[in-house]
Amino acid sequence: MTQGEFAEAVEKYGDMVFRVAFSSLGRREDAEDVAQEALLKLWRADRSFESEEHTRFWLIRVTVNECRRSARWYKRNVPVEEVPERADTPESRELLDTVMGLPEKLRVAAYLFYYEGYSTREIARLVSAPEATVRSRLSRARERLREILKEEENI
Amino acid sequence: MKNRAFEEAFSDVRLSDTARERIIDAAIDKAPAWARRRVLRPMRVALAAVLAVSLLTCTALAVSPELRDMLWGDFSDEAQNYSPDESAAQVYDGVEARISSALTDGYIMRLHVEFRDTEGDRLREIYEKNKELHQEFPVMGINVEGPEGASGPMAPYDMSMICAPKIIAFDEETGILTLEFFQQTMNPPEGMNKISLDIPTGFLGTKAVTVEVPAPEGMYLYTDDDGYVTDTARPVETMTSVKIGWRLTAPVETLTVRHAVTGPLEAHVSDIGLTVYAEMGKAPAGWNSDVTVTLSDGTALTFDNGGLAGTMSGGIADRLLTTIEFAAPVDVSEVASVTLGGVEIAFD
Numbered sequence: 190m191t192q193g194e195f196a197e198a199v200e201k202y203g204d205m206v207f208r209v210a211f212s213s214l215g216r217r218e219d220a221e222d223v224a225q226e227a228l229l230k231l232w233r234a235d236r237s238f239e240s241e242e243h244t245r246f247w248l249i250r251v252t253v254n255e256c257r258r259s260a261r262w263y264k265r266n267v268p269v270e271e272v273p274e275r276a277d278t279p280e281s282r283e284l285l286d287t288v289m290g291l292p293e294k295l296r297v298a299a300y301l302f303y304y305e306g307y308s309t310r311e312i313a314r315l316v317s318a319p320e321a322t323v324r325s326r327l328s329r330a331r332e333r334l335r336e337i338l339k340e341e342e343n344i
Numbered sequence: 345m346k347n348r349a350f351e352e353a354f355s356d357v358r359l360s361d362t363a364r365e366r367i368i369d370a371a372i373d374k375a376p377a378w379a380r381r382r383v384l385r386p387m388r389v390a391l392a393a394v395l396a397v398s399l400l401t402c403t404a405l406a407v408s409p410e411l412r413d414m415l416w417g418d419f420s421d422e423a424q425n426y427s428p429d430e431s432a433a434q435v436y437d438g439v440e441a442r443i444s445s446a447l448t449d450g451y452i453m454r455l456h457v458e459f460r461d462t463e464g465d466r467l468r469e470i471y472e473k474n475k476e477l478h479q480e481f482p483v484m485g486i487n488v489e490g491p492e493g494a495s496g497p498m499a500p501y502d503m504s505m506i507c508a509p510k511i512i513a514f515d516e517e518t519g520i521l522t523l524e525f526f527q528q529t530m531n532p533p534e535g536m537n538k539i540s541l542d543i544p545t546g547f548l549g550t551k552a553v554t555v556e557v558p559a560p561e562g563m564y565l566y567t568d569d570d571g572y573v574t575d576t577a578r579p580v581e582t583m584t585s586v587k588i589g590w591r592l593t594a595p596v597e598t599l600t601v602r603h604a605v606t607g608p609l610e611a612h613v614s615d616i617g618l619t620v621y622a623e624m625g626k627a628p629a630g631w632n633s634d635v636t637v638t639l640s641d642g643t644a645l646t647f648d649n650g651g652l653a654g655t656m657s658g659g660i661a662d663r664l665l666t667t668i669e670f671a672a673p674v675d676v677s678e679v680a681s682v683t684l685g686g687v688e689i690a691f692d
Binding site: 192195196204206208211212221224229232282285288290292299300303304325329332 | 347349350352353354357358359363364367368370371624625629630633664
């Protein structure tokens with residue numbers, strides 16, 4: 190991978206990696222640290238991927254692993270007020286706050302399912318957990334989010 | 345299928361331009377990533393080390409005096425409730441593993457282990473590689489054992505609750521590598537009298553090592569060549585292990601656990617931390633994040649003032665578990681109540 194290709198990859202996948210890290214850690218500065226580590230893994234790996242989807246899957250898995258490493262070092266709790274400033278609707282803000290108020294594993298599962306669109310089976314592979322555990326986490330997340338998302342047909 | 349509301353909610357959660365530039369610069373510089381991290385992470389490491397140890401023996405400790413001071417930290421005046429016995433050290437593959445400190449209340453388990461290569465200088469190479477990659481080692485298990493040698497039930501199968509060793513020191517002169525191990529457990533055995541650690545043989549090697557973990561659906565975990573723990577349908581290699589341990593010399597206050605039940609919440613507190621069980625779907629929001637420990641003199645320990653150091657959560661079936669460690673030892677008799685997500689649990 191050339192430096193130019195890496196810069197393109199950072200541009201292309203940076204937000205996704207950051208969101209995964211942010212959904213896990215809840216703090217911007219921690220998420221940026223993890224995003225840096227995950228993307229540098231891509232740089233160091235210098236490997237080819239079968240497809241863009243393969244690249245995304247690999248990066249998410251690396252990011253989840255990096256989050257675990259970070260979280261094991263005395264994970265601080267997540268003050269909701271640290272969620273980045275936003276200029277969109279109050280409903281979106283409420284949803285984001287609610288998601289970030291969920292326990293870490295629930296919000297990661299919810300993010301990967303509802304934002305990234307992965308199946309429970311895929312999420313199980315991404316987070317190294319049994320599929321039944323992922324379904325349980327999603328169920329618990331859904332229970333907390335139902336009131337906010339009751340208008341959404343996919344919930 | 346993506347959810348529209350989620351897309352909108354997360355649409356502005358984006359990596360900053362500054363972070364993008366830093367990442368690209370880091371790659372171009374090719375400098376070790378750990379050296380470019382902001383000061384935040386080293387501070388955390390130092391905090392973790394201070395939290396980790398309540399007792400050390402001079403005979404077993406081979407790290408520098410400065411590190412020893414840091415490791416003792418606020419726990420330095422704690423009584424020694426564990427001490428080395430005949431199983432404190434084992435040699436495998438020419439590497440001696442020796443426990444240098446142990447801290448547990450039966451729920452929270454933390455060990456420091458020193459490794460010394462009796463046949464060469466392999467640990468230096470491993471340290472040089474892993475300090476840069478911030479790499480973890482394959483999974484190992486800490487046990488607390490009762491009078492009959494029975495171990496307490498291990499924490500449920502959950503990645504965050506599996507023992508996660510980390511490098512905390514390397515002595516350039518002696519070549520001794522010190523790792524910290526941390527783990528939670530569900531219920532300590534009656535009469536707990538020993539803490540021990542299972543070490544897979546060859547775990548410090550650079551090759552992938554398979555670690556078999558009790559898990560549903562026939563899944564196994566292993567560490568790949570990049571150091572990532574991942575899953576596989578069947579074990580690549582069956583591991584063997586050696587066990588090292590320290591024995592409890594006498595019952596001490598550290599092991600006294602107080603217990604209270606309030607509806608879907610159950611709390612145990614010791615001088616090193618708080619363990620909370622919650623019933624899934626019934627516990628109040630914030631039960632594992634909005635936590636306050638109130639002492640009898642009115643002092644409130646929260647995550648904001650440094651009184652509470654951090655949490656580790658997991659769960660199985662309909663039961664969730666979180667352990668919260670204190671930043672400094674707390675006199676159990678002075679703990680008046682614990683408030684979890686707005687629900688106060690008063691201790692007698």
